[in-house]
Amino acid sequence: QITLKExxxxxxxxxxxxxxTCTFSGFSLSTRGVGVGxxxxxxxxxxxxxxxxxxxxxxxxxxxxxxxxxxxxxxxKNRVVLTMTNMDPVDTGTYYCAHAQYGDNYYFDxxxxxxxxxxxx
Amino acid sequence: xxxxxxxxxxxxxxxxxxxxxxxGSSSNIGSNTVNWYQQLPGAAPKLLIYSDNKxxxxxxxxxxxxxxxxxxxxAISGLRSDDEADYYCAGWDDSLSGREVFGGGTxxxxx
Numbered sequence: 001q002i003t004l005k006e007x008x009x010x011x012x013x014x015x016x017x018x019x020x021t022c023t024f025s026g027f028s029l030s031t032r033g034v035g036v037g038x039x040x041x042x043x044x045x046x047x048x049x050x051x052x053x054x055x056x057x058x059x060x061x062x063x064x065x066x067x068x069x070x071x072x073x074x075x076x077k078n079r080v081v082l083t084m085t086n087m088d089p090v091d092t093g094t095y096y097c098a099h100a101q102y103g104d105n106y107y108f109d110x111x112x113x114x115x116x117x118x119x120x121x
Numbered sequence: 122x123x124x125x126x127x128x129x130x131x132x133x134x135x136x137x138x139x140x141x142x143x144x145g146s147s148s149n150i151g152s153n154t155v156n157w158y159q160q161l162p163g164a165a166p167k168l169l170i171y172s173d174n175k176x177x178x179x180x181x182x183x184x185x186x187x188x189x190x191x192x193x194x195x196a197i198s199g200l201r202s203d204d205e206a207d208y209y210c211a212g213w214d215d216s217l218s219g220r221e222v223f224g225g226g227t228x229x230x231x232x
Contacts, residue, residue, distance in 0.1 A: 104154045
């Protein structure tokens with residue numbers, strides 16, 4: 001049974017760095033064709049992909065946010081960490097991590113419950 | 122502005138068949154597969170359809186996906202009140218060194 005859970009601060013101040021942790025179980029990030037991604041959703045708005053780390057250590061970022069994002073994985077601890085620098089009120093929203101599975105392309109087949117992050121002074 | 126374009130809303134009555142469209146381009150839908158997600162109010166998204174037309178585990182046969190050229194569609198037959206949700210298409214886009222892209226979402230209302 002695959003589960004994922006996001007953790008991190010609920011409130012950050014503008015210009016601060018956000019660090020979110022995705023702790024997962026039921027799979028290994030060293031298994032071929034597997035990845036973990038981060039997706040966010042501003043209140044009342046659409047899903048917005050942030051980053052993806054793959055089983056083979058490849059990493060991909062949303063080009064519009066690439067300079068602010070870092071995704072790392074700790075395979076032995078079943079964790080993926082996302083850091084986002086220089087936070088702004090427009091970054092307020094729910095942040096999800098999700099298991100990515102390769103078929104013809106990758107798709108997100110298991111999602112965490114999400115964690116709400118507010119950016120406010 | 123989302124890379125994948127969806128109608129903001131759709132509606133139907135119980136038992137009806139509704140379709141939700143997703144328009145893209147040659148760099149995304151035209152060259153990569155499409156996935157569909159359902160997001161019930163207050164919940165995390167859930168995978169419905171992957172690789173254009175494959176139902177995810179446990180998804181009823183009432184849900185089906187199709188693709189032609191640079192557009193894709195999600196069809197829901199035998200509409201039920203608990204299908205009321207937001208639906209998102211998504212897929213990989215080969216531009217800008219590659220990125221996952223989502224549609225703007227379609228809110229389905231069951232009248």
